Amino acid sequence: MSSPAPDSSPLLAVHRLSKRFPGVQALKEVDFDVRPGEVHVLLGENGAGKSTLVKILTGAQQRDEGEILWHGQPVEIPDPHTAQKLGISVIYQEFNLVPYMTVAENIFLGREPGQRGVLDRAAMQQRARAILDELGVAVKTTARVADLGVAEQQMTEIAKALSLDAELIIMDEPTATLTDHEIAQLFQAIHRLRRRGVAIVYISHRLNEVAQVGDRVTVLRDGRRVATLEAQEASVETLIRLMVGHDLREQYPKQAVALGEEVLRVEGLNRIGVLHDISFSLRRGEILGIAGLVGAGRTELARAIFGADPIDSGRISIHGRPVAIASPLQAIEHGIGLLPEDRKAQGLLLMQSVANNITLAALPRLFGGMRPLSPRMEAEVARRYINELRIRTPSETRLVRFLSGGNQQKVVIAKWLCSQSDVLIFDEPTRGIDVGAKVEVYNLMTELVRRGAAVMMISSDLPEVLGMSDRILVMRKGRIVGELSRAEATQERILGLAFGEVAVGA
Ligand SMILES: Nc1ncnc2c1ncn2[C@@H]1O[C@H](COP(=O)(O)OP(=O)(O)OP(=O)(O)O)[C@@H](O)[C@H]1O
Ligand SMILES: [Mg+2]
Known part of the structure; x- marks a missing residue:
């Protein structure tokens, strides 16, 4: 001051x-x-x-x-x-x-x-x-x-x-x-x-x-x-x-990834009073940034796609086929993952181990939900993410409740990174985590899209949206009010759309 x-x-x-x-x-x-x-x-x-x-x-x-x-x-x-x-x-x-x-x-x-x-x-x-x-x-x-x-x-x-x-x-x-x-x-x-x-x-x-x-x-x-x-x-x-303990070479390590076919299409999605006529699509290899002010409906959109909230009308297609998603479990079965904004309340089992939490969402897809993962494999998978995200824990068996706030968040991120979902929705992925770990999250996000996944990244951190997105949708009052390519996006243009100071599509 x-x-x-x-x-x-x-x-x-x-x-x-x-x-x-x-x-x-x-x-x-x-x-x-x-x-x-x-x-x-x-x-x-x-x-x-x-x-x-x-x-x-x-x-x-x-x-x-x-x-x-x-x-x-x-x-x-x-x-x-x-x-x-x-x-x-x-x-x-x-x-x-x-x-x-x-x-x-x-x-x-x-x-x-x-x-x-x-x-x-x-x-x-x-x-x-x-x-x-x-x-x-x-x-x-x-x-x-x-x-x-x-x-x-x-x-x-x-x-x-x-x-x-x-x-x-x-x-x-x-x-x-x-x-x-x-x-x-x-x-x-x-x-x-x-x-x-x-x-x-x-x-x-x-x-x-x-x-x-x-x-x-x-x-x-x-x-x-x-x-x-x-x-x-x-x-x-x-x-x-x-x-x-060392310099960070790059804060936003964006890499060019070739875009593949469409994985997710949302058409005319409505939730009365909350979401209005939302349409967009998402391709393999793409990171789609979702910007807007707090309360613009971004989290609500994520929850609707993930089956956490009901929708009143509209259609969601995965790989070109319309799907009905009535619950998060169905969303996971269709290959959609959501890293929720409120991770402590929604994303974690605090009384379970780090390893359990990390491998949890991967189970229904990888292993049919039936075959339990062998403890050795579970530990191996968990240790890999503990290293990559530098999760500070004495071992993968530590209960999540004993981890620091930021490290708990990293566990939720690891869980979705490990889930092998085709579509990953990240709601404020780097809130509350330190600068070094942010870069690791961006690197892992890049790794995911390189392997063919598609990412929807909701973020209030504009430098992050600008640094990592291929394309940016701006929401305001439950609607998509603009779309910007990576090349045309600037902080001013996003804010203009978010506040409603610029004509739609400008
Ligand atoms: N009650 C506890 N039992 C066991 N370990 C704990 C407990 N509380 C904290 N720790 C460990 O002590 C270390 C310091 O945690 P602390 O919560 O002070 O970190 P922090 O700097 O506040 O991190 P963050 O930015 O993530 O909030 C961490 O490794 C954490 O796992
Ligand atoms: Mg703390």
Whole structure:
């Protein structure tokens, strides 16, 4: 951010912090500190130890070794309640709000203002309003949380942290599911917090955010701190090198692949109120980018093709033959795979091993769904993807729930890469995964189309859409509003179509 952070003694400091899990050194002698009014960005590849550090600071997990200093004094943080009392709050991606309660009720949950057990509603609304105003947030204090968008829920969480007099707010990947506009709002709120002297630890995989929002940045690799730099002095290239350990030669390794025959044709697809008259086709060897704003109907289109949502009319053909797809299982049998946007909820069996998860979708196609894969083969297949995608796990038998967030995502990606589908629909394939792994995903995507598959790639990351697509469809309000070839596509043209500022087909 613009002005330099005040040069004062740290609010929080950790010295030689270490944490081991079975088979994994999650943190190794990490030094880290945060000053009052500072935004300190924490970067690192998937599994580098970021969330583990956060969990230790918020009492969700205990360190093995090292020291935590708060206002210069050694402290123990045995549980989340102690962290809260000290003034440390955390905002996770899965919010801890009660959906059917109002914004104000959530902010003051368990600490409602009032006397002798009588709730003072007016006082509660007033205080909630004051905090939200301070954050520059217009959301109504009487709105039910269930009716809010993700960004507004996040603001409610931040307001809650402030109402607890948090001096340090930790945000673990806060922008992963926000639109650009919402991210701008969040940055505004962060700016206000910082001016008030609140310190912020900010975790993100979006490297351009470091300079936008950070004062300093610390990079973790393999559980060790490799560097702490002034955010303004850290170029994206430097950060990548520190995170990955080497330079990335190319961020979008696009290769020319000859297009083959048509594999998928969608004609006049309708889902009342959601999708309107969608028609397009997809050829072997092709990567078709699907761009559009959040809410344009892209995920809904993917779900309709995959049989996860019913359609009201329209026709889907595979290899020229019309097919009826009434369920995801039928879609898989027809050779269609979907990497869903919400991978944790929809893509994974958390209580099963990495290997089980990877080979799961391949079973119905490769092995008739009957013959179980021999454990040896399953392990072999799984290990190949663990290597290729650099999934950080001590072995293929580890339960998926013990993997870091980004590594869980890689498992879902591996699952569909391994499924040998003819048509793969990837919904936000690289969200939440680190820069090095992104390149691996692009390479594997390229490998898939070289082998004759076709890929539909839904993405809000425009450089990624431009870098990897052969052709781009732009959606708006449930319709396809434009098609651009790789040669004619630019960021401006895509955005123009997505916002509806350009005539259809221009
Ligand atoms: N409860 C646990 N049991 C076993 N291993 C764990 C546990 N929590 C984390 N780990 C392991 O510790 C390492 C660090 O994980 P952590 O969640 O801190 O990574 P991260 O930097 O937050 O990654 P991401 O960017 O993917 O969120 C990983 O290898 C992970 O698998
Ligand atoms: Mg994490």
